Amino acid sequence: MPAASRGGKQGKCFAAQVIDGANIKRCKYQAVQISGGASIRRTQMTFSLKSPAFGDGGRIPAKYTPDEDDLSPPLEWSDPPVGTKSFALVVEDPDAPSGTFHHWGLYNIMGERTLLPEGIGHGAKTNAKTDAKTKTERLGKGINDFGEPRYHGPAPPKGHGTHHYHFKLAALDVEALSRAPEMSVADIWKSAEKHMLGQAELIGIYSR
Known part of the structure; x- marks a missing residue:
């Protein structure tokens, strides 16, 4: 199958969308591989993060805060x-009075x-006897700025206005960011930046 090229050099390509039914191969950067000479339209896939519980820029429901159940939201x-090869997640509030506050990692x-x-x-349930069968990983836990190795939801001071909570997901080129069972949330992100292939972000808001 011949590859499309520019200047006589074979290129790599983004995923492409077929217009006239041609066979197409997903590539990485720009040129697109096709057969049959059909015209195509290239589209870049975007790494994205969302929650069924709230939209990007939307208000985080109270059940995901200490005002109610303080559950971590589905992502x-x-x-x-x-x-x-792996992902790392942090949640932070840059609007906190003392500076960026880390809620979860x-x-x-x-x-x-x-x-x-x-x-x-509130803790991934893992079992050495069943993990291999269910392929459930042993998640490393971030120590948040409350000093807890778990999720602690939005808790802005009353009357302090709207706070923005950034859920940041890093795609990494390593299977294990650290073998340590716990790290501070800030250190998780510092370590992730050294292995980051891409980042997706979701922002939720909350106020009291």
């Missing part, structure tokens, strides 16, 4: 970069995952 992601999230269920922030 879903799609189209991570090619070569992703997880790392060593296996590359096959596409979601985190509601409530997982």
